[in-house]
Every structure is written in structure tokens, then in C-alpha cells.
Amino acid sequence: MVGLLGLVGTVSAQETIVKIGHSGPLSGAQAFAGKDNENGARLAIEELNAKPITVGGKKLKFELMSEDDQADPKAGVGAAQKLIDNGVRFVVGPYNSGVTIPASRVYNDAGAVVATVGSNPKITEQGYKNLFRVNASDTQLGSKMALYAANELKVKNVAVIDDRTAYGQGVAEEFKKQAKVSGLNVLGHEFTNDKAADFTAILTNLKSKKVEAIFLGGYAPQGGPMARQMKQLGINARLLGGDTICAAEMGKLGGDAVGENVLCAQGGAILDKAANGPAFKDKYKKRFNQDPDVYAASFYDGVMLFAEAMKKANSVEAAKVGAEISKGSFKGVAGTYAFDEKGNMKSSPVTVFTFKNGQPVPLTSY
Structure with missing residues (x-):
């Protein structure tokens, strides 16, 4: 056989x-x-x-x-x-x-x-x-981004948007969970989908709540246009996300609306290091x-x-x-690949990125 x-x-x-x-x-x-x-x-x-x-x-x-x-x-x-x-x-x-x-x-x-x-x-x-x-995993990505928002960005009021995919929901829930533990106020949880391109209605709703950061549980094809629309609406909040928005595609789709205002968490240590x-x-x-x-x-x-x-x-x-x-x-x-009994990596550092000239740039491993 x-x-x-x-x-x-x-x-x-x-x-x-x-x-x-x-x-x-x-x-x-x-x-x-x-x-x-x-x-x-x-x-x-x-x-x-x-x-x-x-x-x-x-x-x-x-x-x-x-x-x-x-x-x-x-x-x-x-x-x-x-x-x-x-x-x-x-x-x-x-x-x-x-x-x-x-x-x-x-x-x-x-x-x-x-x-x-x-x-x-x-x-x-x-x-x-x-x-x-x-x-x-989402647990590490979402929670580390929430910890970074609380400890390094010093924001207080945040909101969550998720695209209802298994990934988007999972990472958004983990962010929300850790945000609450870290003393952040989660002032809204909005929903979209992974085919959407217009986020004006949900962003306008979040603007009225004066949030300082919005966590997107979703992918770069939504993240880029979302960053553009935040800029058009005069929303000065940071846009946060998991690994799927840590991509050059974000800069390509978001143009000059994607810069140091966008932060994302990706599994693994900084590749350059x-x-x-x-x-x-x-x-x-x-x-x-x-x-x-x-x-x-x-x-x-x-x-x-x-x-x-x-x-x-x-x-x-x-x-x-x-x-x-x-x-x-x-x-x-x-990374070093050693697994627990469930098949998860025993140790997976998370790197937080921002954007410069449309490209993701590592800030720190967290």
C-alpha cells in the first residue's frame, strides 16, 4: 500500500x-x-x-x-x-x-x-x-495586542470589529477578554464580513463613542479600506489587528492612511533578528x-x-x-518547533508591528 x-x-x-x-x-x-x-x-x-x-x-x-x-x-x-x-x-x-x-x-x-x-x-x-x-494562536495574538494597547499605548477606551470568520471572531474575542482584564473599556463590538468594503456605518457609530483604538478581527483586504475610511471620517483612533493585517497588502490598499496609526501582532520573533x-x-x-x-x-x-x-x-x-x-x-x-500534546507550539513569541512607507516594520517582541 x-x-x-x-x-x-x-x-x-x-x-x-x-x-x-x-x-x-x-x-x-x-x-x-x-x-x-x-x-x-x-x-x-x-x-x-x-x-x-x-x-x-x-x-x-x-x-x-x-x-x-x-x-x-x-x-x-x-x-x-x-x-x-x-x-x-x-x-x-x-x-x-x-x-x-x-x-x-x-x-x-x-x-x-x-x-x-x-x-x-x-x-x-x-x-x-x-x-x-x-x-x-489567537489566544496569544489577541491577548498580546491588548496587553500592548494597555501597557505601551496607554489607551483606555477601545472597540472591536470582527468579520465573523473563525479567525476574526476568535482573535477579536481574545483581544476583548484580555482588554477587560487589563482595565480597558470595551465600548463597542461591531460586525462585518470578509467580503465587505464599506465600513462607514459601523465606523461612524464608533466615532460617536470617542474610542482611542479599534481592534479588527479580520484580514488586510478589509483592513486597508477601513484605515482609509477612518481617515476620511476624521477618526484619530489607532487601528489594531492580528497577524493577517501585518502585510504589505495593508499599505497597498490603505495608502497614506496606513502608517504608525496601524499596529498588528504576528506570531514569531522579529525575522531580521x-x-x-x-x-x-x-x-x-x-x-x-x-x-x-x-x-x-x-x-x-x-x-x-x-x-x-x-x-x-x-x-x-x-x-x-x-x-x-x-x-x-x-x-x-x-522559531523553534516543539509541540505540546495538543499540537500547539510550546513557545511562540509574538512580535508587534507598525507601518512605514506602506510596509510592516517590527517594533518589539512581546
Whole structure:
């Protein structure tokens, strides 16, 4: 049953092909993130194939199979089934929590090993043993942003807007929870969706409450226009968010309305200060002619995490590789990957960013 090993057979007596799956939004408003994540995985695979590793006496040849999940739960389940049907047993992604939650059942039922950046706490509460979160959870992202707002920005009155996605709701609730603990007044909780472009009504409502900061549980395609509309309405409040607005897309869509007034929290230490961070950025730019965005390094690390575990297990069987990841520790570009019994990283620092010249700039790890 070669299919169960995530292989498509052997090219020669000396070589084994291993398929790595990627699931992400490769079309639509979030395509900038999906392509960036795919590039991170591709870079790792190209490096592994340039200097092949040997497992079970055979060189491994990695192949990337990438599926567009459209940031949509239903499409994500279809993408998962397609990857599984094609013999994939190692997957990086999905990017969106709302996609990861239903798709992870398909991967689990097939015995696949998954490394996701989906941050909703529910993802790792499902009890799937080979599902690993390779970044901070909403609990860490939302709460650290609230702590920063209280301790560093010294704001008192805040409001929350969430886009009703699994990610947006999750991170907004965690921000709200910590904000209250930290003594902030949460003066409003407004709702939108991840297709919206006009936020005038909810922003006008929040303006009347004189809030000093608005936390957006949502993505950059909403964050950019929201920042513009805040400026047009004369709202001087800061716009805060989680990892999904820590993207150059915010500056692109928000223009001069996105600057030091926008702050976001992203899992991982500051890439420029990480040991291999600058080298990774250089490699990525040379290969793809652009700077890496939010999670390219995490997707790169996810593929390398699989490869390292295959070497340690001396096997490409998903169950053996998953067991190796569970008990081991791997130092990647964006962090050190050691997991608790649920598949969460034991330690994931959070970096707070602001924006300069349309680009996210790290302020501090928190």
C-alpha cells in the first residue's frame, strides 16, 4: 500500500518521491497571502532537492502539489480531498482558520501530517494527533495586542470589529477578554464580513463613542479600506489587528492612511533578528523577486520540519514522521518547533508591528 505512505512510487531503485501538499487562497482578495505561503514551501522543496536527503537508503525527491482553497471552508474540504486522492500525506496549510477546521478532518481520516498557521484555538482542540500549529494562536495574538494597547499605548477606551470568520471572531474575542482584564473599556463590538468594503456605518457609530483604538478581527483586504475610511471620517483612533493585517497588502490598499496609526501582532520573533532570518529574506527575494510576507518563513519551516522528522524516523510513513515531530524539537527560521500534546507550539513569541512607507516594520517582541 504505497499510497498510504504518501508516495507515488520510486523513480529508480535509489530515489523515492514524496509529495508535499499546500492549501491556501491562490485566488481572490487573499491571494497575496496564499502565493507568499506557497513560495515559502516551494523554496524549501527546491533546497531539499538541490541537496537531497537520504531516508531508508534512498534519496528523497520532493514534489509540491498546491491547491487553491479560495479561503472558503467548502473549497478547502475539496482541496484536502484532492490532495489526499493524489497520494499526499504531508501538508502545509491551510492559511485560514475557517478552512483548517473542516479540512483537518479529511487530513486526519487519511492519516496525513499537517502544519498549519490557522490560529483559532478550536483547531487544536479537535484531538487530531498529527495536526500541528506552527505559529501563535489567537489566544496569544489577541491577548498580546491588548496587553500592548494597555501597557505601551496607554489607551483606555477601545472597540472591536470582527468579520465573523473563525479567525476574526476568535482573535477579536481574545483581544476583548484580555482588554477587560487589563482595565480597558470595551465600548463597542461591531460586525462585518470578509467580503465587505464599506465600513462607514459601523465606523461612524464608533466615532460617536470617542474610542482611542479599534481592534479588527479580520484580514488586510478589509483592513486597508477601513484605515482609509477612518481617515476620511476624521477618526484619530489607532487601528489594531492580528497577524493577517501585518502585510504589505495593508499599505497597498490603505495608502497614506496606513502608517504608525496601524499596529498588528504576528506570531514569531522579529525575522531580521532571528539567526537565519536575514539569509532567508535574501534567498526568498533572489528567487521570487519580492520580499517575503507574513508567513513565508513558517511555510518554509513547515516543509523543513517534515524533512527533518523523516530523517530522524528514517521513514516517510506519515505515522512515524508525525510521532517524531510530536516528541522532537526543530529550530527553523521563524522559531523553534516543539509541540505540546495538543499540537500547539510550546513557545511562540509574538512580535508587534507598525507601518512605514506602506510596509510592516517590527517594533518589539512581546
